[in-house]
């Protein structure tokens with residue numbers, strides 16, 4: 001979502017005749033787009049702000065947008081008096097105001113609107129993998145999570161707005177569409193005639209666009225994986241056989257305290273239904289270790305669920321207490337050294353499973369999306385249907401395409417392959 005927000009901000013600056021520079025000392029405007037999900041990210045923002053302040057031109061406009069801006073509000077001006085603007089994740093479309101009136105300070109951390117999606121200029125060219133936000137905010141209130149406070153309650157964009165953006169992306173270069181939302185599978189929009197649209201409707205409609213070859217969505221909440229959506233995996237071949245469906249923990253007691261009210265059986269039932277719909281589907285997850293009160297045996301259960309589901313690619317984090325969240329004041333907070341130890345054990349286990357899956361792909365031929373040349377410009381980078389990176393040692397070609405790639409080697413992080421001649 002932050003990457004997407006960054007694109008829209010860049011498109012707006014571009015439309016105003018500004019061009020990008022790599023050098024802070026050359027910039028006329030510097031914007032830090034920020035994440036508040038874990039404390040470390042928030043702390044980084046302030047050290048980065050200090051660095052930018054020291055390097056920038058004295059008259060350069062300088063500010064923060066996104067969730068940290070929303071969280072610290074006017075306090076940001078007290079900590080860094082040189083800041084010109086502080087704009088929350090739902091008000092960065094107010095950036096033109098500061099360009100028009102550079103001497104005034106601008107603070108807007110309001111929530112509750114989706115105007116930003118429509119008020120900023122559209123991008124004139126789209127990346128081969130284009131993100132399309134369909135929903136913002138979250139109503140789930142997991143006890144560790146700051147997102148409901150920073151991005152607010154769930155709001156779904158209209159079906160027509162989403163489809164307009166999707167078609168525009170397809171016409172300007174997108175081959176893959178990734179629908180975005182903090183609770184993306186909770187997407188629900190009712191039009192003026194009372195017709196309700198769900199994520200499955202967006203997928204069905206998007207699949208009809210000839211330029212679009214692949215569709216995916218993130219992030220999903222397990223119990224919002226409704227049957228209409230699961231069915232899409234069986235009837236819509238453009239929907240990739242890959243789903244990020246975070247479980248967070250494998251211990252029922254911890255899940256309860258996280259306010260994630262699903263049982264392990266319920267979660268496994270959803271996975272089984274998904275596998276019935278698309279036998280080759282693979283799942284990834286997010287995990288939090290060291291949640292308050294997590295015992296050794298709770299942690300063991302997280303390792304067990306990882307072994308059972310065989311997630312092919314996951315993100316795991318040490319629990320980080322966040323302001324205003326219920327878990328931050330729960331008893332039995334876990335010491336840092338134990339969190340660190342558990343994270344290392346979980347990461348090692350997840351890494352082994354990922355490597356085994358990747359190695360199992362050797363010899364297979366898969367339709368892969370060409371994303372562009374690698375950093376050296378010598379090789380091509382492809383993305384498999386399971387979102388693995390696959391490097392092909394062949395000179396890059398200019399056109400973006402789906403090609404059949406034969407996988408020839410694998411390690412934990414990526415695959416090697418060659419263009420299939422069959």
Ligand code: SAH
Nearest residue numbers: 037144145182219246286287317318319320
């Ligand atoms: N559903 C959201 C989740 C965003 S946060 C979305 O994708 O937009 C991404 C992941 O960060 C979560 O799934 C969770 O595993 C982790 N996370 C969230 N809050 C956290 C916290 N307080 N400490 C550690 N990890 C956290």
